[in-house]
Amino acid sequence: QVLLVESGGGLVQAGGSLRLSCAASGRTFSNYDMGWFRRAPGKEREFVARIRTSGGNTLYADSVKGRFTISRDNAKNTVYLQMNSLKPEDTAVYYCAAASCGGKYYCRSEYDYDYWGQGTQVTVSS
Numbered sequence: 001q002v003l004l005v006e007s008g009g010g011l012v013q014a015g016g017s018l019r020l021s022c023a024a025s026g027r028t029f030s031n032y033d034m035g036w037f038r039r040a041p042g043k044e045r046e047f048v049a050r051i052r053t054s055g056g057n058t059l060y061a062d063s064v065k066g067r068f069t070i071s072r073d074n075a076k077n078t079v080y081l082q083m084n085s086l087k088p089e090d091t092a093v094y095y096c097a098a099a100s101c102g103g104k105y106y107c108r109s110e111y112d113y114d115y116w117g118q119g120t121q122v123t124v125s126s
Contacts, residue, residue: 002026002098002115009094009120012086016124020081022096022117029077033101035113036070036081038092038122045095047108049081052101059108064090086124093119 008020022034035050049060049070058070069082079096098115101107 002029002032004096004098004115004117006094006096006117006120009122011123011125014086014088014124014126016086017082017084018086018122020083020094020096020120020122022079022081024077024079024098030074031100032098032115033107034070034072034079035097035099035108036079037095037097037110037113038090039095039119040089040092043092045110047110048094050099050101050107051079059106061108083122086122088124088126091122091124093121095119 003025004022006022012018033052036048037045038048039045047061048064051058051070051072055072067085072079096117097113099113
């Protein structure tokens with residue numbers, strides 16, 4: 001079992017920045033690939049970014065590429081999502097998740113992920 005707790009959400013104006021954190025406990029954090037997803041009001045949950053166990057391989061949704069950066073600190077059992085140049089359409093509940101992607105390069109389906117946090121709200125005002 002892996003317990004994930006997100007933090008860092010809030011209200012920010014368009015163009016601003018936020019940094020989300022996701023602290024993990026339970027099983028060995030460094031064994032898991034980590035992802036960030038989001039669910040906007042009235043929409044399905046969607047992939048945002050993922051990072052492999054070592055941190056050297058990242059993947060982003062086209063909608064956030066160049067604005068968001070996913071990173072991890074295995075010594076602190078934490079994964080981060082730095083969000084810059086935020087837009088109103090980034091408003092959503094953001095979730096971190098843990099997976100064992102194995103040989104799957106993309107590993108961006110929510111069905112690839114076994115453990116989920118409770119989510120943190122990000123609201124971007126125009």
